[in-house]
Amino acid sequence: MTILDRLTGLASPSVALRRATQLSENGKLTEAFPLFATAARAGIGHAEYQVARCYLEGSGVPPSRAEGTRWLRRAADHGSADAQALLAALYVTGMATAEADKDSESERLFVEDTTSEPDFASALDLATKAAEAGSATGQALLGYILTSGPEPMRDADAAYRWYERSAAAGCAEGSLGFALSLARRGLSADRARIADQVRRAADADLPTAIYLLAILTEHGLGVAGDLAGAARLYQSAAEKGLPAAQFRLGLALIDGSLGDQDPMAGEAWIRRAALAGNLEAANLLGDRNVKSRPPDFSEAAIWYRRAAEGGHQAAARALASLYLTGNGVARDEQEGTHWLRTAASNGNRAAQVDLANLVLQGVGEPDDITGVAGWFETAALSGDLIAAFNLGLCFAKGVGVDQDETRAAQWLRRAAEGVAEAQYMYARILRDGRGVAADAQQARAWFAEAAEGGLLDAQVALAEMLLNGSGGKRSPEAAVQLFQRAAAExxxxxxxxxxxxxxxxxxxxxxxxxxxxxxxxxxxxxxxxxxxxxxxxxxxxxxxxxxxxxxxxxxxxxxxxxxxxxxxxxxxxxx
Known part of the structure; x- marks a missing residue:
C-alpha cells in the first residue's frame, strides 16, 4: 500500500471507499481491501458489501465464507440490495444459515465452511427486500424461491411477474427464469418469447440457458431446427460443466442422432455426467455394463450404487437384483432387500412387486408385509395379471391382509386369463371348493389350460382327473400320456x-x-x-x-x- 493509500485510510470513510473502488477497478485488490474495511467499519453499506465479496471470493484477503456472510448481513441490515440478494442466494444454496450469522467473530474464526439445508424462510425475506429495492438479481432470486421453494411459499403468478421485471432489467438469470415461467404456461404462442429469453440468458454464458437453447434448437421450438447447431450448443454447455448437457451430448455421440457418431467419446461424456451427479447417466452406465458382451456386473454395480444413493429408483432395483443373484457383488439377501425396499418406498412399481414376491417367499422384515397386498392391488387393477396372481396368493395365505379364500379365488380367476400358475391354483380351488362352490368340470378345464401352458403340476392333476373320471369322461390312456410327459420332465x-x-x-x-x-x-x-x-x-x-x-x-x-x-x-x- 502506498503512503497515499495509508493517508487515505486515515481520512473520512467515504474517501477511503472511493480510493478502494479505484484500486479494485485497476485490479489492485490487496491494496483495496484495507480501505474497503475502513469504510465498512464505519457502517457504510456498500463498503460492507465489498468486504463481504472480498472474503467470499478470496480477493485481497484469504477466503472465508463465515466472515463474508457476517459482512453481508451487516450490509443487508444497512439496506444494501446487492448484499440482501447475495445473502439470500447463500441461504437458498445452504451455504449460509441465519443461526451461523449469530455466532461471535471469535467463534467464526475457527469454523470450517460447510453446507447446510436451504433456509428458504430467511432467503425469502431478504430476496423480497432486494427485489422491492430494484435489484434485478434479487428479483430473479425471488422468482426462483416462489417457484422452487417449499410448497407453502410457492406462487407461480408472483414468480412470473418478478422474473419478467428482472429480465426487463437485463438480468440473465431473470431471462432464464422468465423463459421457464412462460414454458410452464404451456402456450404455443409463447414459443418465440421463450426462445428469445433463453437466447439472452445463453448469450450471458449461463450453462443452463445454453443447454435449454440446444434443446429448442434440436427440436425447432421457437427457433429454426438445426441438429448441428444443437450439437455445438450441447458441447458448449457440457464443456462448462453442466451434467445434463454432458449426458445429452454423450447420448448423441453414441447413437449419432445429432451428427457424427463416436461411441467412445459419448461414453466418456456420460461418465463425466455421472461423476458430476447426473443420476440418469450413472444408471445408464450400469445398464450398458450389464448388457455388454460379456457383462461386467462389477462395474455395473458401481454405477447403479452411485445412482441409487442419489435416489434413482430403477437403479436401486437393479442394484438389488445384483445383490440377490450375486452378480458382480457378494450375494447378500439383506442388502438386496434393502435396495428393493428403498425403490419400493419411493413408488417404483416394479420394485414393489419384486419386494412383495420376496415377502411371499418369507424374505424381508415384518414391516414389509404391510404394503405387500396394496402394491399388488395397484398393479393388478392396472391390468397386470402377474400382480393379480400374487394378490390372490396374499389372500390365500393371509400375507399383508386377512386370509380370505373368496377374494383369493376372485383374483386368481382374473389372473387365470393369462397366467398358467393362476390357472392351476384356480383349478385346485374349484376342485376342492375353497372360497367358491366346488365344480369338478370347470376345475378339469382349467387344469387342461395350465397343462397346455407346460405346467407339470397341472399335467399331473389333469391326469388324475382323467384317470378317475372326475369332471368328465374317464380316459386312462390320456392320463398315462400326461403322467409320462411330466415324468420325463x-x-x-x-x-x-x-x-x-x-x-x-x-x-x-x-x-x-x-x-x-x-x-x-x-x-x-x-x-x-x-x-x-x-x-x-x-x-x-x-x-x-x-x-x-x-x-x-x-x-x-x-x-x-x-x-x-x-x-x-x-x-x-x-x-
Missing part, C-alpha cells in the same frame, strides 16, 4: 403315479420291475409315498430283488416324512 408325482399304475395293472400292463424303477426314481427325488412303496418292494422282493438293508433305509426316509405305515413296517424288522 422330472416330476416325482408323475413318476410315482406311473409306478402305481404298473404295480396295479390299471391303464398300463402290470409290471413290477417297471413299477419298482418308477418308485425308485420318485423316491430319489424325495417323494414320501414312493419311498414307502420302494421300501415294501425291496422288503418283499416284489420285483425279484429282496434287499432288507435298502428297504429299511427307504422306509426310514418315508417315516421321517410322517408316513405311519412306514413306521409300522419298520417295527416288524428284527432289532
Amino acid at each position: 422330472g416330476h416325482a408325482g408323475a413318476m410315482f403315479a406311473l409306478g402305481a399304475l404298473q404295480s396295479s395293472g390299471e391303464g398300463l400292463p402290470a409290471d413290477h420291475v417297471a413299477a419298482q424303477k418308477w418308485f425308485a426314481a420318485a423316491a430319489e427325488l424325495g417323494h414320501g409315498q414312493a419311498q414307502l412303496m420302494l421300501g415294501r418292494y425291496l422288503s418283499k422282493g416284489l420285483a425279484g430283488e429282496r434287499n432288507p438293508a435298502a428297504s429299511r433305509l427307504w422306509l426310514e426316509r418315508a417315516a421321517a416324512q410322517g408316513f405311519q405305515e412306514a413306521a409300522d413296517e419298520l417295527s416288524e424288522f428284527p432289532g
